[in-house]
Amino acid sequence: MKILVTGAAGFIGFHLSERLVKMGHQVVGLDNVNDYYSTSLKYNRLKELGVLEEKAKRINEIVTSDKYGDALKFIRISLEEKTMLSGLFSSQKFDVVCNLAAQAGVRHSLENPAAYIDSNIVGFSNLLECIRNHDIKHLVYASSSSVYGLNREVPFKISHSVDRPISLYAATKKSNELMAHTYSHLFGFRTTGLRFFTVYGPWGRPDMAMFLFTKGILNNTPIEVFNNGDLERDFTYIDDIINGIIPIIEDNYTASYNPKKLYNLYNIGNSKSVKLLDFIEAIEDTLHLKATKVMKPMQPGDVKATWADVSDLERDYNYRSNTSIDSGVKQFVKWYKAYYSI
Template sequence: MKILVTGAAGFIGFHVSEKLVEKGHEVVGLDNINDYYDPKLKYDRLSELGIDSEKAKKFNILSKSKLPNVSFSFIRLDLADRQALPGLFSSQKFDIVCNLAAQAGVRYSIENPEAYVDSNIVGFLNILECCRHNAIEHLVYASSSSVYGLNEKIPFETSDSVDHPISLYAATKKSNELMAHTYSHLYGFATTGLRFFTVYGPWGRPDMAMFLFTDAIINDRPIKVFNKGAMERDFTYIDDITEGVVRIIEKKKDSKNNLKADYQIYNIGNNSSVKLLDFISAIEQKLEKTASKEMLPMQPGDVERTWANVDDLINDYDYRPNTSIEKGVSAFIDWYKKYYKI
């Protein structure tokens, strides 16, 4: 298939693009490469896919991978660009769209709300419009566990009400799900939203706990432990996320059933809840170093606990993420040391 992956220079988008190419698909990656975190990490991810960094810096120019047998091209483009995005769709004739581009981060949405509306609302609407006008059969898109907000019932199920988000980031992701439902109903193409749960692993984002903790401990800085450590997360290793996304893309296309207009939501998580202090302990053990901990109160927009019920994913795609924290933490730290030459 020919697949558009937006957010291809991002953490999840890079891994999904890499996996799709390995499986023989033709992938066009799109990213605006903003400066929410160091763009060098984004360009280095693209380099792993054979894209020249200098070419990647130019807007609206499609550049092809220089690696042999790698069907990957990249274009730097903003989803909010209502002129350039339709042109890309009309010229490339995609079969499937996988929208992983978004302004990420719960806490940053409190400081810079406009960025979330531009990317996560305006940009997503533009994606939906391009799918509508270019006969895209299936749109797979990233949602987030943050949509569960103040829900107290554990584990979180996709049938739960998600009417109480506590960050603008979460509100934009819930909005994406509502918008996708509307377009599936009105215009007859399938949409599948994926609620990711605390993704971590090699090439991860520098603003996330795995990266922040590892970097601080190695460099003898205290780590910030919010809610005084009384938090739990359904930490999900990146390879488990990638496998889930690719299965949904491929099985949906290859289904013997007619690809009727439908709307689906799935949790992709490890189906377990790990105490934050146990997560930190796994990092300490791998580094053979004890963290200096700065115990802090809960931050605005945070929740105390997340846990994904993945029964629907198991039933429909025969898939359940299962990478242990110990294995995932070890893989991340090995990558971190190699990348930063430690």
């Protein structure tokens, strides 16, 4: 298939693009390479895909990978740029769109709300319009575990109410789910939303706990531990996430002969809740170093615990998360040391 992957310079988008190409699909990666975090990390991800920085910096120009040839192409635009986005859809005949582009980060949304409205609402709306107008049969898109907000019942189930988000980021992701439902209902194309749970692994985001803790411990600088360490997260290794996305992208059915609905939502996580202090201990054990912890209060927009019920994804796509925390941490640390020449 020919697949558009938005957010291709991002953590999950990079891994997904690489896997899809290796499986024989054609990929067009899209990203605006914004500076929310290190653009050098984003350009180095693209370099791994064979798109060198000089090429990747060109605006609204489709460039070809030096590593994968015509099987992987890249274009630098934002989803907010409606005319450019529509032109891309007109020139390329996509079978499936996988939208991983978004302004990420719960805490950042408290300080820069406009960025979230522009990218996650306006950009997503533009994408839906392009899909509608260019006869794309399936949109797979990133939602987030943050939509569960003030929900206290664990594990989180798709059937639980998500009407009480506590960050603007979460609110935009909930909005994406509602917008997708509307377009599926009105225009008859499939949408599948994936609520990601705390993804970590090689090439991860530097604003995430795994990255921050590893950096702090190696540099012998204090790490901030929120809610005095009384937090739990469903930490999910990147390979398990990609293994869950691929079958959904490849499941190119139509509702006319398949009983599955046009509109679908799934949790995708490790299906285990790990105490934050145990997660830190796993990093310490791998590095053979101890962290200097600075206990902090709960942060605005944060939740105490996340835990995914993935039974729907298991039922429909035989999803399994097979990577233990110890194994995943070791893989990340190995990459981190190599990347930063430690």
